[in-house]
Amino acid sequence: MPGPTAARRLAGYERRYRELASELAAQLATIGLVHQGSVVRRYTRCGTSGCRCHAEPPQLHGPYYQWTAKVAGKTVTRQLNSAQAQLYEEWIANDRRISRLIRDMRHVAAEAAQLKLEQLART
Numbered sequence: 001m002p003g004p005t006a007a008r009r010l011a012g013y014e015r016r017y018r019e020l021a022s023e024l025a026a027q028l029a030t031i032g033l034v035h036q037g038s039v040v041r042r043y044t045r046c047g048t049s050g051c052r053c054h055a056e057p058p059q060l061h062g063p064y065y066q067w068t069a070k071v072a073g074k075t076v077t078r079q080l081n082s083a084q085a086q087l088y089e090e091w092i093a094n095d096r097r098i099s100r101l102i103r104d105m106r107h108v109a110a111e112a113a114q115l116k117l118e119q120l121a122r123t
Helices: 004-030 082-122
Strands: 038-044 061-071 074-080
Touching: 004 082, 038 082, 061 082, 074 082
Parallel strands: none
Antiparallel strands: 038 061, 061 074
16 A cells, blocks of 8 residues: 555646646647757858958858758758748747657656556555
8 A cells, every 4th residue: 555655746746747738738739830850050161262251250151041850760951041940940849849748748657657566566
C-alpha cells in the first residue's frame, strides 16, 4: 500500500499531467502551422577582389536566409527571402511550443509511472 507521501506525489503528478494536457489541447486548437528545422541568417564574402566585402572593415553581402531540417533522415536546406524566413520562424516556434509541452508531459508521466511501478512491486 502506498504511503501518504507517495500517494500525494502521485496525485500531484497526475494533476500536473492533466494541466499540461489541457494546455496542449488549447495550443493545438489555436496554433498555426507547425514546421521543424531552423532558420539562419547568413552574411558572406564573395570571390571578387576589390569588393566591399573585402574592405577594412568588411561590408558583407546579405542577409541571406536558409531553412534547414532533417527530412527522411537527410538534411534539407532551402533558400528563403525575408518574408518566407519570418513565416518559417513562426512555424518553427509553434512546433517547439508543442514539443516542449509533450516533453514536459513525458517527464511527468515517467515520474508517475515510476511511483506506480514501485507501488506494484510492493504488492
